[in-house]
Amino acid sequence: MASTYSFDVVSQVDMQEVDNAVNQAIKEINQRYDFKNTKSEIEILKDEIKIVSDDEYKLQTVIEILKGKLVKRGISPKALDLGKIEKASLGTARVSAKIVNGISKEKAKEIASEIKNSKLKVQTQIMENQLRVSAKAKDDLQEVIAMLKEKDFNIPLQFTNYR
Known part of the structure; x- marks a missing residue:
């Protein structure tokens, strides 16, 4: 039996699911009556x-449609970092909208603090775009996971590599 246990806190997005959600959103926009003869479009680039869209109101509607499709595909809307409307x-x-993939150093420091x-007996270690949490007791790790799920860090968090 191992003397220490650990898990990784990551923020990953399945790009195939994002692509599927974008395609579904485009299909819905093309079929909706209120978007007939409009210049509404969604284009996915690398990240x-x-x-x-024609105006800010229709743009907000397109964003909401896209977020709904992302949620149906199991992707948190927090995975989109929306820029300023121009x-x-x-x-x-x-x-x-930038796709958040990985935890930035600032966010990792915020989560670690x-x-x-x-005051749980755990150690944190920042590794590139993820955070490793280790402890001697599995119960402490489960408390950390529960605590992180309650907090809002404005990015989607997943807990992987639990050992």
Whole structure:
């Protein structure tokens, strides 16, 4: 039996599911009556999604449709980091949504300090784009997972490599 137990806190997004959600959203937009003869479109790039529509109201509706499709595919809407809505040519509005994949150093430090403030007997280690939490007791690790699930860090968190 191992003397210490650990798990990793990660923020990963399945890009195939994102692609499927975008395709479903495009299909719904093309079929909806209120989007007939509009310039609404969603384009997926390497690690971001470009959304364009006729005006800000329709743009917000397209974003909500996309978020709904992401949720149905098991992806948290927090995985999208929406930029600022910009005015584009011909009176259209556009926004760029960055896909959050991995935990930034700042977020990892924030999560680690939150774990440290919980006064549980665990150690944290920041590794590239994830955070490893280790302890001598499995119960402490389960308490950390429960505590992190209650908090909102504005990114989707998954817990992997539990051993």
